[in-house]
Amino acid sequence: MDHLAYDIEDFLCDVSFQRYCLGNDDADVVYWSRWIAAHPEKRPQLEKAKKLYFELNGDITDQHFSADYAVFKEAFSKRQVGYIEEEDSHEPAKVKLWSKIIVAASIVFAIGAGLWFYQTALHKGGEATIAFSTNDIKPGKNIAIMTLGNGQAINLSEAKRGVVIDAAKLSYSDGSSLEHLSEGNTINNLEKIMISTPRGGQYQVELPDGTKVWLNAASSISFPASFSGLSRRMVELSGEAYFEVTKTKIKHIPFVVTSNGQEVEVLGTHFNINAYADEGSVKTTLLEGLVRVSKKVVIHPGEQAQFANGQISTSKVDVGEVMSWKEGYFQFNNADIKAIMRQISRWYDVDVRYEGLTPELAFSGEIQKDLSIARVLKILNKSGVHFRIAGREVIVMP
Secondary structure (H helix, E strand, O other): OOHHHOOHHHHHHOHHHHHHHHOOOHHHHHHHHHHHHHOHHHHHHHHHHHHHHHHHHOOOOHHHOOHHHHHHHHHHHHHHOOOOOOOOOOOHHHHHHHHHHHHHHHHHHHHHHHHHHHHHHHHHOOOOOEEEOOOOOOOOEEOEEEEOOOOOEEEEOOOOOEEEEOOOOEEEOOOOEOOOOOOOOOHHHOOEEEEEEOOOEEEEEEOOOOOEEEEOOOEEEEEEOOOOOOOOEEEEEEEEEEEEOOOOOOOOOOEEEEEOOEEEEEOOOEEEEEEOHHHOOEEEEEEEOOEEEOOOEEEOOOEEEEEEOOEEEEEEOOHHHHOHHHHOEEEEEEEOHHHHHHHHHHHHOOEEEEOOOOOOOOEEEEEEOOOOHHHHHHHHHOOOOEEEEEOOEEEEEO
């Protein structure tokens, strides 16, 4: 089957793709995860089909329905009242499109009923291998706190995607002003700013020089309110962030990121730094440009520097896997259960406890980050690991 020729309706009609969406068939999950990785140009189309699939299942509330769903819904409504578009011989493609939509709807709704039944069974207990003592846990969202030089802490709006720091004011990325800013705290008299995300949070930051930063969960970045007059644009990072560094009008003013004893120096580039304290090493991955790590090692696009105990090693990596957190999904490549659960813990704001022997697992595949934790654990459960959820704690069992 030539999946490269698929459009959205083709994906919806493909039973293998439907099983991949449900995560109830290991072979299909592995196949489609690898297929996406091999054909990244098809990812937007496939993700749209996947979102439509869950919308048709009723798994997404009305306010989150996409524009594509409205088109599908209109087609179904017309079909239900016996309305059939008049077609002439010059528009055969339109007939094919609507017929495929109707077929897709019947298949998806049928499987959706099965999904609802299975999820209901999980919550009721029985033979389910994922046990729940409370309600399901929702995924992370846009949450961050901005701490100013005088110690004032501002809870940034969850309705906004990011915050902008410039020479004149503090504002959100859509241009609206920040509320709760103490009188007299103009951008000119703030010495240092820190933006931090809790577990279960993420946020975007535009620094005073125009550099864009995407903060992952349980992360923070500190920087001066203005880089004017400085010989280096220095920021401090804890956790994980992706940077798109802006070149300055004045040459030879490097951008420097310090994290857990490592120093990364750049002039204008795109890169990701993972500096979580529980990961064992600081990982710097370059997507574009050139960076120097701790004044010793230069890495090129597609390479990663790992810094631990004062030593640096480099290797080629799958950039798609490294950047999956920013693109809205988890991607694992032969990952062990502890590495997986560290990401789950940060994104869903849960503690993880292991009962008995730690399961030996090498999991490969992709999981969307907008799923509830129960659905994520159900997918991981297919690898033979069992879970129990108690409040905001996930217990992992062999």
